[in-house]
Amino acid sequence: NAGVTQTPKFQVLKTGQSMTLQCAQDMNHNSMYWYRQDPGMGLRLIYYSASEGTTDKGEVPNGYNVSRLNKREFSLRLESAAPSQTSVYFCASSELGRVNEQFFGPGTRLTVL
């Protein structure tokens, strides 16, 4: 039982390049999330997927797109990376419902030059 896995762990991009961050969970959770964490800040919600087939914007969705590929996988895409997107990205999952704890992946450290 690996929990929540993310790939890659580290990535360096040039401004304007695109990339997709991958996330998968093996806990049969319905809901999945993408957050970003900047230095000295808490996590901010980018997008979430309450259940398979649905996605919704969070607090900071601009510059990102997501795909809920199936119940296990939720990917985050940067179409044209900008230096302001330099951050650590975390994927999380939870059971459907507002009272449940979230389980986090180890994060992807992204640098955009």
Add this chain to the structure above:
Amino acid sequence: SQQGEEDPQALSIQEGENATMNCSYKTSINNLQWYRQNSGRGLVHLILIRSNEREKHSGRLRVTLDTSKKSSSLLITASRAADTASYFCATRSGGGADGLTFGKGTHLIIQP
């Protein structure tokens, strides 16, 4: 916007002492959760307290919630070096989303 704000931003204590961190939030909540983040790692859920609860215990952790003051505190008793980490409070996002809104965290250092 940050819903929760932790206080203090940083805390350094001796091993064996108790550590108290506070969290204030702005809007009504369904529940409040505390997470721990070790350096370079993902967040780990510690404890959840519902809006109709006032106090909750889990091992060496004690959480209180005062909805009238929109505040919560996390107490770690008999601290250990392994407790060195950042601690975040989190509440359900105010926009109806199912995601959480996190504070900026308290960085706790336990001196051996």
